[in-house]
Amino acid sequence: MLLLALLGLAVSAPWLSGVVAGHSALSTAATVFSGVFVQALPFLVLGVVVSGLIATFVSAERLASWLPRRPAAAVAVAGIGGAALPGCECGSVPVARRLYGPGRTGAAALTFMLSAPAINPVVLVATAVAFPGNPEMVLARCVASLLTAVAMGMLWLRFGRHEWVTRSLPRTDRTPGGARWTTFSEAARHDFLQAASYLVVGAAAAATLRVVVPAWMFEHLAGNLILAVLTMAVLAVVLALCSEADAFVAASLTMLPLLPRLVFLVVGPAVDVKLAAMQAGMFGRRxxxxxxxxxxxxxxxIATLVGLAFLGGGR
Incomplete structure (x- = not known):
């Protein structure tokens, strides 16, 4: 079906080009969509390759053995350790479930689940490329995402209940001696198809927002910082973008100040509709x-406070 769709697009390319060129709105939407997708795709590929290597060579048991015994220290180490494990949020949920256990292990696993897709090198480099004139955006995203992950880990230590996790640990069967190439290819293929589909949706959403939403609405949001922050936070939950590509979507919304776009980048990898469904499936509804x-x-x-400190709410 994919090959047939690509063949159909190739055959109809001259006609489609004429249609797009004849309508300014379609031309603008096509430019925004292509820019977001083409810029983000290399980082997406790099991310899924690294995540496939991790799935092949790094065991969850080994990660758990590296945690300190003190609960607060375990949460902090899990938050910082997320930077060393590139991958999108889709992959962090099952890994966190394998790491989860009562007490410090559970809090550390949840901290890792939030930090890994938000502060890893692939995401931060992608953010730097998407915002070339605003290096402070990279630092603000890293700090706000790390603080969010650690804060949620600490809150789970204080208020979390192990009985809320109602789903049992999924069973994983490992082939003795390896089939490592099969493990790598399956993990990379799964992550790529999942993340690329959300990238297409996100790029299409950015293009639609640029064309459909009137300019006065963005001007109104830009003039009301609280409304802009809340709108972008909700938009991050609804769009459910991959963390390796969301920076390019946020960068395309040049009509808004940097602070609401930072909130979009911090909230998205932490909570959205697809993550809610995955968490319900892996941990349980409660x-x-x-x-x-x-x-x-x-x-x-946290994103708002960090944004005010690092960005000042400016453009």
Whole structure:
């Protein structure tokens, strides 16, 4: 079906080009879509290759053995350790479930789940490329995302209940001696198809927003910082973009100040509709209905405060 669709697009390319060129709105939408997708695709490919290598050569048991015994220290190490494990949020949920256990292990696993897709090198480099004139955006995203992950880990230590996790640990069968290439290719293929589909949706959403939403609405949002922050936070939850590509979508919304776009980048990898569904499937509904809303509030507040400190709410 994919090959047939590509063949159909190739055959109809001259006609489609004429249609797009004849309408300024379609031309603008096509330019925004292509720019977002082409810029983000190399980082997406790099991310899924690294995540496939991690799935092949790094075991969850080994990661758990590296945690300090003190709960607060375990949460902090898990938050910082997320920077060393590139991958999108889709991959961090099952890894966190394998790491999860009562007490410090559970809090550290949830901290890792939030930090890994937000502060890893692939995401930060992609953010730097998407915002070439604003290096402070990279630092603000890293700090706000790390603080969000650590804060949620600490909150789980204080208020979390192990009985909220109602789903049992999924069973994983490892082939003795390897089939490592099969493991790598399956993990990379799964992550790429999942992330690329959300990238297409995100690029299409950015193009649609640029064309459909009138300019006066963005001007109104830009003039009302609180409304802009709340709107972008909700938009991050609804769009459910991959963390390796969301920076390019945020960068395309040049009509808004940097602060609301920072909130978009911090909230998205922490909580969205696809993550809520995955968490409900891996941890259980009782966990998802508590952890998701709390993460949304914490991420929005921390991103706003960090944005005011690093960006000043400016463009």
């Amino acid at each position: 966990f998802a209905v508590r952890f998701g809303p709390a993460t949304f509030v914490v991420a929005t507040v």
